[in-house]
Amino acid sequence: MNPEHILAGDRRAxxxxxxxxxxxxxxxxxxxxxxxxxxxxxxxxxxxxxxGSGKSTxxxxxxxxxxxxxxxxAILAVDPSSPFSGGAILGDRVRMQALSGDxxxxxxxxxxxxxxxxxxxxxxxxxxxxxxxxxxxxxxxTVGAGQSEIDVARAAQTTIVIEAPGLGDDIQAIKxxxxxxxxxxxxxxADQPGAEATVRALRAALELESxxxxxxxxxxxxxxxxxxxxxxSAGVSEVLxxxxxxxxxxxxSGAGSGREVKRLQRELELRLRQRVWQRFALGLDSDVLAExxxxxxxxxxxxxxxxxxxxxxxxxPEHE
Amino acid sequence: MRxxxxxxxxxxxxxxxxxxxxxxxxxxxxxxxxxxxxxRQTPEMVAEAALQEDVDAxxxxxxxxxxxxxxxxxxxxxxxxxxxxxxVFVGGIIPEDDATALRELGVAAVFGPGTPxxxxxxxxxxxxxxVGAG
Numbered sequence: 160m161n162p163e164h165i166l167a168g169d170r171r172a173x174x175x176x177x178x179x180x181x182x183x184x185x186x187x188x189x190x191x192x193x194x195x196x197x198x199x200x201x202x203x204x205x206x207x208x209x210x211g212s213g214k215s216t217x218x219x220x221x222x223x224x225x226x227x228x229x230x231x232x233a234i235l236a237v238d239p240s241s242p243f244s245g246g247a248i249l250g251d252r253v254r255m256q257a258l259s260g261d262x263x264x265x266x267x268x269x270x271x272x273x274x275x276x277x278x279x280x281x282x283x284x285x286x287x288x289x290x291x292x293x294x295x296x297x298x299x300x301t302v303g304a305g306q307s308e309i310d311v312a313r314a315a316q317t318t319i320v321i322e323a324p325g326l327g328d329d330i331q332a333i334k335x336x337x338x339x340x341x342x343x344x345x346x347x348x349a350d351q352p353g354a355e356a357t358v359r360a361l362r363a364a365l366e367l368e369s370x371x372x373x374x375x376x377x378x379x380x381x382x383x384x385x386x387x388x389x390x391x392s393a394g395v396s397e398v399l400x401x402x403x404x405x406x407x408x409x410x411x412s413g414a415g416s417g418r419e420v421k422r423l424q425r426e427l428e429l430r431l432r433q434r435v436w437q438r439f440a441l442g443l444d445s446d447v448l449a450e451x452x453x454x455x456x457x458x459x460x461x462x463x464x465x466x467x468x469x470x471x472x473x474x475x476p477e478h479e
Numbered sequence: 480m481r482x483x484x485x486x487x488x489x490x491x492x493x494x495x496x497x498x499x500x501x502x503x504x505x506x507x508x509x510x511x512x513x514x515x516x517x518x519r520q521t522p523e524m525v526a527e528a529a530l531q532e533d534v535d536a537x538x539x540x541x542x543x544x545x546x547x548x549x550x551x552x553x554x555x556x557x558x559x560x561x562x563x564x565x566x567v568f569v570g571g572i573i574p575e576d577d578a579t580a581l582r583e584l585g586v587a588a589v590f591g592p593g594t595p596x597x598x599x600x601x602x603x604x605x606x607x608x609x610v611g612a613g
Contacts, residue, residue: 170531174532240512244510245482246507246510246511246512247507248503248504248513249512250515256520265531
């Protein structure tokens with residue numbers, strides 16, 4: 160893994176680096192450390208929404224639009240891993256065939272590998288890698304997300320939430336979670352029945368939220384609701400313009416760097432938690448834990464007291 | 480143990496993707512990450528996907544009869560991309576003489592109709608592991 164090959168645009172070297180990052184190999188992290196100063200230049204956009212709402216199709220249309228505007232595009236498309244076999248079928252490329260053959264586009268499919276927030280644990284690092292490799296635009300497409308898969312907002316600068324017509328009433332739209340992370344709402348399949356009602360419901364939900372938002376992460380940005388129709392690409396250039404406007408807003412208002420610092424703090428915490436747990440887990444004996452579980456089952460001790468006993472008796476190794 | 484990444488592609492013009500989907504599911508159930516590309520791929524599209532996805536193996540499903548035209552082109556492009564060591568499998572209705580010719584060209588194995596899924600899974604795993612170890 161040679162950082163110079165990656166910077167020189169060697170796609171094979173880049174692809175192998177991404178694999179090593181996904182597999183959390185130490186040498187991959189060393190390359191990322193060496194190239195970290197090169198990151199922070201790409202525009203990173205997250206796209207999330209329910210299964211079948213049209214994420215891959217919109218991402219492909221956005222990529223074509225960016226290419227027409229002379230920008231290079233990398234796409235990270237995440238699909239779920241099976242909780243049973245650990246395997247996955249990654250099918251997002253099916254909707255992106257029109258991008259094939261363009262050297263200014265790089266598409267990478269990722270399995271979520273047990274993570275539940277809509278991304279894989281390493282997706283943010285792969286996005287950074289594509290940023291370091293020099294792509295102008297990096298798009299992260301989440302697994303088909305419901306109401307609480309909001310990790311994408313922790314990896315992207317701008318988050319697009321997609322709603323397709325005909326999914327649920329207006330109460331769905333004001334529940335917590337996915338709507339709160341939207342910088343931009345897109346109603347896809349706008350030629351389908353119910354599209355106008357969906358747009359109205361989202362606008363109404365946003366009005367209810369605007370008071371909370373004005374004190375929130377991005378005061379001064381009114382979340383727009385846009386519509387697209389895939390076969391004709393209607394509405395796509397408006398989405399591109401709005402994404403550019405959001406980036407300009409993040410820069411001019413200073414909200415962009417504020418948000419990034421917050422994102423990085425959360426990521427630091429997550430990584431520290433994971434590291435501390437890994438070290439702690441080295442000192443845990445699963446037979447001992449099974450014994451404790453048996454005692455809890457027999458009602459000899461309660462869960463919380465068992466936790467205290469295990470903590471008190473576990474030696475934490477100095478190194479991983 | 481890391482998950483094997485496998486590309487399942489359908490080059491050529493026939494629209495019969497049931498076999499490819501059955502294979503994709505079997506490999507998924509064996510714990511592999513299967514990148515499925517959909518119908519009507521050119522050899523160039525297949526090789527490009529194999530490169531970007533850095534796969535451990537490639538499976539081509541061909542029912543159009545064009546296997547002797549499509550497969551060598553995929554192999555050639557993958558070699559040009561530095562992926563000559565990635566095993567390529569072909570599935571479909573392939574006459575025995577053609578299957579021999581494909582194996583001589585460098586195809587790791589040819590699977591005809593009725594091949595037990597367990598055989599396919601074992602062959603993909605063995606070939607990919609061999610490369611990974613090398």
